[in-house]
Amino acid sequence: xxxxxxYLLLAxxxxxxxxxxxxxxxxxxLFLMSVELMLNAANINxxxxxxxxxxxxxxxFSLFTMALAAxxxxxxxxxxxxLYRNFDDVDVTLAKEMRW
Amino acid sequence: xxxxxxAPAIVLLPFLSFLVSLAGGKYLPKGGAFGGIAATVGSxxxxxxxxxxxxxxxVYNETLYTWVAGAGxxxxxLTFGLLLxxxxxxxxxxxxxxxxxxxxxxxxxxxxxxxxxLPRYYAGLGLxxxxxxxxxxxxxxxxxxxxxxxxxxxSYLLIGFWFRQEGPPSAAKKAFLVTRFGDYFFxxxxxxxxxxxxxxxxxxxxxxxxxxxxxxNGAAEVTTFGFAPETWFTIVGLLILGGVIGKSxxxxxxxxxxxxMEGPTPVSALIHAAxxxxxxxxxxxxxxxxxxxxxxxxxxxxxxxxxxALVAATMGVVKREIKQVLAYSTIxxxxxxxxxxxAGGYVAATFHLLTHAFFKALLFLxxxxxxxxxxxxxxxxxxxxxxxRMPVTYYTFLSGSLALAGxxxxxxxxxxxxxxxxxxxxxxxxxxxxxxxxAMGLVAVFFTGFYTFRMVFLTFHGEPRTDxxxxxxxxxxxxxxxxxxxxxxxxxxxxxxMVPVQDLTGIHLEYLHDWLAHGxxxxxxxxxxxxxxxxYAHYTSADVASYVAGAVSLALALAGAGAAHVLYxxxxxxxxxxxxxxxxxxxxxxxxxxxxxxWLAQSVVLPLARLADKFDQxxxxxxxNGVSSVSLFAGSRIRRLxxxxxxxxxxxxxxGLTALLVxxxxxxxxxx
Numbered sequence: 180x181x182x183x184x185x186y187l188l189l190a191x192x193x194x195x196x197x198x199x200x201x202x203x204x205x206x207x208x209l210f211l212m213s214v215e216l217m218l219n220a221a222n223i224n225x226x227x228x229x230x231x232x233x234x235x236x237x238x239x240f241s242l243f244t245m246a247l248a249a250x251x252x253x254x255x256x257x258x259x260x261x262l263y264r265n266f267d268d269v270d271v272t273l274a275k276e277m278r279w
Numbered sequence: 280x281x282x283x284x285x286a287p288a289i290v291l292l293p294f295l296s297f298l299v300s301l302a303g304g305k306y307l308p309k310g311g312a313f314g315g316i317a318a319t320v321g322s323x324x325x326x327x328x329x330x331x332x333x334x335x336x337x338v339y340n341e342t343l344y345t346w347v348a349g350a351g352x353x354x355x356x357l358t359f360g361l362l363l364x365x366x367x368x369x370x371x372x373x374x375x376x377x378x379x380x381x382x383x384x385x386x387x388x389x390x391x392x393x394x395x396x397l398p399r400y401y402a403g404l405g406l407x408x409x410x411x412x413x414x415x416x417x418x419x420x421x422x423x424x425x426x427x428x429x430x431x432x433x434s435y436l437l438i439g440f441w442f443r444q445e446g447p448p449s450a451a452k453k454a455f456l457v458t459r460f461g462d463y464f465f466x467x468x469x470x471x472x473x474x475x476x477x478x479x480x481x482x483x484x485x486x487x488x489x490x491x492x493x494x495x496n497g498a499a500e501v502t503t504f505g506f507a508p509e510t511w512f513t514i515v516g517l518l519i520l521g522g523v524i525g526k527s528x529x530x531x532x533x534x535x536x537x538x539x540m541e542g543p544t545p546v547s548a549l550i551h552a553a554x555x556x557x558x559x560x561x562x563x564x565x566x567x568x569x570x571x572x573x574x575x576x577x578x579x580x581x582x583x584x585x586x587x588a589l590v591a592a593t594m595g596v597v598k599r600e601i602k603q604v605l606a607y608s609t610i611x612x613x614x615x616x617x618x619x620x621x622a623g624g625y626v627a628a629t630f631h632l633l634t635h636a637f638f639k640a641l642l643f644l645x646x647x648x649x650x651x652x653x654x655x656x657x658x659x660x661x662x663x664x665x666x667x668r669m670p671v672t673y674y675t676f677l678s679g680s681l682a683l684a685g686x687x688x689x690x691x692x693x694x695x696x697x698x699x700x701x702x703x704x705x706x707x708x709x710x711x712x713x714x715x716x717x718a719m720g721l722v723a724v725f726f727t728g729f730y731t732f733r734m735v736f737l738t739f740h741g742e743p744r745t746d747x748x749x750x751x752x753x754x755x756x757x758x759x760x761x762x763x764x765x766x767x768x769x770x771x772x773x774x775x776x777m778v779p780v781q782d783l784t785g786i787h788l789e790y791l792h793d794w795l796a797h798g799x800x801x802x803x804x805x806x807x808x809x810x811x812x813x814x815y816a817h818y819t820s821a822d823v824a825s826y827v828a829g830a831v832s833l834a835l836a837l838a839g840a841g842a843a844h845v846l847y848x849x850x851x852x853x854x855x856x857x858x859x860x861x862x863x864x865x866x867x868x869x870x871x872x873x874x875x876x877x878w879l880a881q882s883v884v885l886p887l888a889r890l891a892d893k894f895d896q897x898x899x900x901x902x903x904n905g906v907s908s909v910s911l912f913a914g915s916r917i918r919r920l921x922x923x924x925x926x927x928x929x930x931x932x933x934x935g936l937t938a939l940l941v942x943x944x945x946x947x948x949x950x951x
Contacts, residue, residue, distance in 0.1 A: 198929075201925075203926075271924065274923070
């Protein structure tokens with residue numbers, strides 16, 4: 180059995196990759212992917228602890244998170260489409276005017 | 280008392296006619312005149328009923344409606360109520376009768392002359408009557424003030440009735456502004472009364488004149504803002520007097536009244552006989568229990584009155600237009616009333632208010648008849664010889680003129696002489712200031728006799744001086760009827776109070792004294808006022824026979840009338856006043872009062888106002904603008920935090936989380 184620390188390290192690494200993506204990229208699609216990575220890092224944690232304690236609550240929660248992620252992607256893709264329609268690009272730094 | 284239950288209708292009926300004329304006047308026959316006549320007839324009948332009930336010894340003093348209820352110990356309630364005592368009952372009769380006659384006369388002056396805008400005219404008359412009646416029955420100072428203002432508003436609307444011409448709107452504005460200037464002091468006075476006494480009721484338990492009296496003899500405590508009670512009551516009284524001086528056209532705020540002649544003549548009759556101008560004097564009489572406590576205020580009232588009586592009478596001597604002469608006579612006669620009030624002659628002044636209401640309404644309506652006849656030419660030098668062509672107008676006008684000049688036995692003689700008599704006896708009895716008022720009043724009697732009969736002779740006697748005067752326009756019953764009613768009243772109303780005759784013959788003839796002397800509310804009776812005058816104003820009466828004083832002023836009036844007879848009762852009179860030279864110019868230009876007041880406004884008030892404006896724009900607004908510009912500047916800097924770039928927010932979030940973790944770590948001792 181793999182000790183739980185390894186899972187935590189893996190989750191932390193995936194989370195940091197996601198965070199790094201958000202902090203450095205300008206492409207909205209990459210943003211969406213990075214957010215996906217961070218969510219899945221959390222999922223890894225949930226499932227790891229669930230296995231560790233022998234309790235399925237954590238796994239149930241990870242299912243919820245996946246559903247949430249799917250919904251988030253649907254909304255996010257919608258936003259990105261609108262962004263593209265208005266700016267002919269998916270660069271998030273272009274859309275910085277906070278008012279019309 | 281059933282009459283008192285219906286008393287609010289006295290005020291509401293003319294108000295109803297105002298609404299009806301305003302809303303539906305153009306669909307009604309005669310522009311709504313009949314509605315107004317019906318309403319004033321109703322008011323007159325109800326007033327008569329109230330008068331009879333009051334004469335049976337009943338007095339009504341009730342609050343009907345509280346529109347602001349005070350909460351707590353020191354709170355002030357603002358109310359509407361009715362106070363129907365002998366004074367109010369008498370005034371109700373005067374106002375509703377004169378108003379009714381003016382409505383009837385208007386049929387001849389406005390409808391028959393083919394005027395347009397009649398619904399507006401009758402609506403104005405209705406509201407005017409309603410406001411004056413409301414003012415008369417008011418049971419507290421604030422309600423009185425509100426109706427006082429309404430009266431002023433109505434006079435503005437009616438003086439400016441012919442708003443398409445140049446003169447009337449400007450005269451209306453002048454009347455409104457000048458009286459507003461006085462009313463401003465009145466308003467401050469009302470607030471001062473509330474602040475001092477916590478109530479503004481005229482009569483009853485805890486009314487402000489009663490409280491003032493108790494404060495002076497130590498029975499009650501009132502807030503006097505650090506002044507001695509006597510001084511403070513004088514100040515309050517003088518503030519309220521400001522409104523009185525404006526409305527009753529006393530010097531120096533009399534300038535609006537002659538210009539108000541621009542309005543239709545029936546309106547002039549209403550304004551100068553029964554409403555508006557009478558309101559000021561009535562107010563002083565209403566709260567006489569308060570003024571009687573302050574000898575200073577009384578002295579000022581008497582002096583202002585006497586001075587106004589004289590000054591206005593001199594100006595009336597040289598005027599060319601019939602209504603101008605009457606305008607100055609109005610100012611002068613109200614001066615007499617103020618003199619009477621100031622001299623402690625409460626009954627005398629009220630008496631003069633009563634007789635003047637009838638004979639001045641008569642004179643204005645008579646002048647209106649003459650103006651109809653002359654095709655709206657008001658210059659007396661274009662008239663002459665109208666005596667034979669319009670006898671009804673002539674004899675009624677003569678009756679009014681004899682009353683105005685104060686020739687025995689017409690109404691004005693009895694009342695004017697009582698006013699002068701009161702000034703004389705109290706002046707000799709230890710208040711020499713009043714003697715100055717008496718002297719001015721006495722001189723004014725001569726001028727009054729002169730200008731009155733100059734007017735009569737120029738208008739009605741001699742040869743006609745123009746073609747129109749040779750063949751004047753006829754007048755109908757609706758003009759003659761009111762003239763006859765008022766002509767009889769002007770000749771006879773003085774008989775209600777013939778003090779000189781009583782002193783000579785010993786027969787009891789002073790009914791008005793009896794009427795005002797007693798009453799259920801003892802604080803409102805002439806008897807009580809007499810005691811107050813004696814105790815607080817230290818008025819004592821010298822022993823002068825009333826018929827001697829009467830004979831003196833009668834002689835002067837006859838001398839004035841005789842001078843007019845010699846100079847003007849000739850077939851083809853000359854303008855003798857030209858011989859006065861510079862004085863005539865001065866009088867004809869009203870002592871340059873208008874010019875002086877315009878100068879005051881333009882050279883003193885305007886620069887002051889500009890200065891105040893600069894202060895307002897520069898200092899007051901400057902501070903406000905400075906504060907807001909600091910906020911604006913700070914905002915413009917801080918908003919740069921919001922770049923709109925998502926990455927920056929993410930950085931901030933991450934840094935915040937990291938900082939939080941570090942703090943938790945330090946606090947929780949993770950690194951120890």
